Amino acid sequence: MTQQDTTRASVFAAHPGRGEEKSRFQIDYAAFGPLLALAILIGLGAILNPTFISIDNLENVLARSAFIGIIAIGATFVITSGGIDLSVGSMAAFSAATMIVVMNAAAPLASSGYAAIAAGVAAGFLVTVLAGLVNGAAITLGRIEPFIVTLGMMGILRSLVTWFADGGALTLDFAVRELYRPVYFGGVLGLSWPVIAFLAMALLGDFVLRRTVFGRHIAAIGSSEDVARYSAIKVSRIKLLAYVVQGVCVAIAVFLYVPRLGSATPSTGLLWELEAIAAVIIGGTLLKGGRGRIWGTVVGVLILSLISNLLNLTSIVSPYLNGAMQGAVVIIAVLLQRPSQR
Amino acid sequence: MTLKRTLIAATMLGLAGTATAQEEKIRIGVSIPAATHGWAGGLNYHARQAIDRLQTQYPNLEIVLQTAANATEQVNDIEDLNSGTMTALVILPFESAPLTAPVKEIASQGVYVTVVDRGLSEPGIETFHIAGDNPALGREAALYINSKLPDGGEVVAMRGIPTEIDNQRVEGFKKALNSSIKILDEKHSNWNRDEGFAVMQDYLQRFPKIDAVWTQDDDTTLGVIDAARQAGREGEFFIVGGGGMKQIVQMVKEGSRQDVPVTVSYPPSMIATAIELTAEHFVSKIPLDGRYILNTSLITKENADLFYFPDSPY
Structure with a gap:
């Protein structure tokens, strides 16, 4: 896409998707590609091991994907605005560490375990929103490249977790954990809470990105910051908000993550940022900004989780080659959506 | 990274500066993996404890601790250790092969080398080698599983x-x-x-019958316990880990979980042994030359108390 095209796409942002379609009957490869890759993957998996498509297995994979998924929904906003956030993995670890420390400290003082959980969750949200604000402010007010700001934040938060945990593990108080456990393992109508939260966040994210003024401004800024500025869009404020949205998404993911294993270690959330970014790009969001697809991101996350699940369920490939398989599928999935970007 | 290297270089320069001022300074560099997983966290904890203890005790002793996240970083770290001012290097190599040449280079400049745990690819570089017994960690686990499944059975293993x-x-x-x-x-x-x-989770989906799980790591065991609980298959198999993490040792000691009856020791505190002995070699001139292999033993309900360190992060 040339610069001109990109700019035009933002003008058409009022009718998302339509600006890119050349005719009504042409297949939109960008939307279709990731779905096709997902379908192939599921088909292949079902042939290799029938367990793969069992409800229990899919439920496991969905629940596991929920953390990266919710974080990736936030990343879709940041990337659509033309930015990038490399600090989400460390932010998740830091938020988890904060939640656990506060819950453990509050448990003996609070009247009920639920109060301790509420205090911990509030603290966890507070730190991620703050981290998002600092990222956003350094990028907009400080005029530093997002890559550098968030790379710095990644290092700072990761070290803080290691320092908090003294290099070991922070473990949630046993009684609190038993109360909190159903948030990951419970659910309604056969769906676990993480899956429900993932779905709800996707619906909400899609609505905000496509149907609200905020979402359209994000895409417009990602297409061309200058044009957006001339159009009287408050560029700095919107960009800053995108990083705060990312922070909130991380906090929601961590809220679901902590009850799973009840611990945070220096390796918690390691490389989640790359998984989230990969999922966003597989889903058809442009890395340079201007076009975001929340549902594409959801499909991207599922593709990534299903690959590692499938590799665990089979013994065809040497486990040394897991990374190579994942890398290959990522590239193929993105290749499948190339025609529309020509 | 660059910042860290600069800082280390600056520290080394600072040390070099004071060298002329004070006599008989003993400088020891300690290079270990960063605390990126539980066991390495324990390693860092015990290293810092030992260093604090020794430096308080001997004012003329200067110990620099470096932690590296991967082998390349570790090579950079020890290259930055200005060997001209170093008395000794205590190193737990991330990987044997890539670290062999740089450590050999340092040793050739007359620095005393203590290697901890993983050996270097070439024999004879280090003067003192202290190690846990890695093959024995697997062996002890296997022997226990043999004894519990005399009629055979099916186990799943996890690699590190x-x-x-x-x-x-x-x-x-x-x-x-x-x-x-x-x-x-x-x-x-x-x-x-x-x-x-x-x-x-995936093993449980795939295999309807599992008699035992070998995780080789106690941190991993905790994840396995939760996966089993979620699938409603707790108690169907027993789990053998390794390392001697305090939560697991506590379970073994109290017998609180039937499915975690034992674990295998692999104490991260061996780094403290290495640092203390190397320091004493120079301070008190105790003889130190050769190999010291720590026994790897099965931690059971009976002996768990010996392996339980409630204050350690691991």
Whole structure:
């Protein structure tokens, strides 16, 4: 896409998707590609091991994907605005560490375990929103490249977790954990809470990105910051908000993550940022900004989780080659959506 | 990284500056992996404890601790250790092969080298070598599983971060395991709790019958316990880990979980032994030359107390 095209796409942002379609009957490869890759993957998996498509297995994979998924929904906003956030993995670890420390400290003082959980969750949200604000402010007010700001934040938060945990593990108080456990393992109508939260966040994210003024401004800024500025869009404020949205998404993911294993270690959330970014790009969001697809991101996350699940369920490939398989599928999935970007 | 190297270089320069001022300064560099997983966290804890203790005790002793996240970083770190001012280097190599040449270079400049745990690829570089017994960690686990499944059975194994340690442990495990016991699969869970949880979830989906799980790492065991609980298959199999993490040792000691009856020791505190002995060699001139292999033993309800350190992070 040339610069001109990109700019035009933002003008058409009022009718998302339509600006890119050349005719009504042409297949939109960008939307279709990731779905096709997902379908192939599921088909292949079902042939290799029938367990793969069992409800229990899919439920496991969905629940596991929920953390990266919710974080990736936030990343879709940041990337659509033309930015990038490399600090989400460390932010998740830091938020988890904060939640656990506060819950453990509050448990003996609070009247009920639920109060301790509420205090911990509030603290966890507070730190991620703050981290998002600092990222956003350094990028907009400080005029530093997002890559550098968030790379710095990644290092700072990761070290803080290691320092908090003294290099070991922070473990949630046993009684609190038993109360909190159903948030990951419970659910309604056969769906676990993480899956429900993932779905709800996707619906909400899609609505905000496509149907609200905020979402359209994000895409417009990602297409061309200058044009957006001339159009009287408050560029700095919107960009800053995108990083705060990312922070909130991380906090929601961590809220679901902590009850799973009840611990945070220096390796918690390691490389989640790359998984989230990969999922966003597989889903058809442009890395340079201007076009975001929340549902594409959801499909991207599922593709990534299903690959590692499938590799665990089979013994065809040497486990040394897991990374190579994942890398290959990522590239193929993105290749499948190339025609529309020509 | 660059900042860290600059800082280390600056520290070294600072040390070099004071060298002329004070006499008989003993400088020891300690290079170990960063606290990126539980066991390494314990390693860092015990290293810092030992260093604090020694520096308080001997004012003329200067110990610099470097932690590296991977082998390349570790090579950079020890290259930055200005060997001209170093008395000794205590190193736990991330990987044997890439660290061999740089450590040899330092040793050739007259620096005393203590190697901890993983050996270097070439013999004779170090003067003192202290190590745990990696093949034995696998072997002890296998022997216990043999004793519990005399009529054979099916086990799933988990591998660690792909390194020589992992290979040695897995090899030791397979060699000692009875031929009547089948290893269903061995996936990498990288000595990590989250990945242990995910890999176990998938194993549970895939295999209707599992008699035992070998995780080779206690952190991973905790993930496995939760996966089993979620699938409603707790108690169907027993889990053998390794390392001697305090939560697991406590379970073994109290007998609170039937499915975690034992674990295998692999004490990260061996770094403290290495630092203390190396320091004493120069301060008190105790003889130190040769190899010291720590026994790897099965931690059971009876002896768990000996392996329980409630204050350690690991």
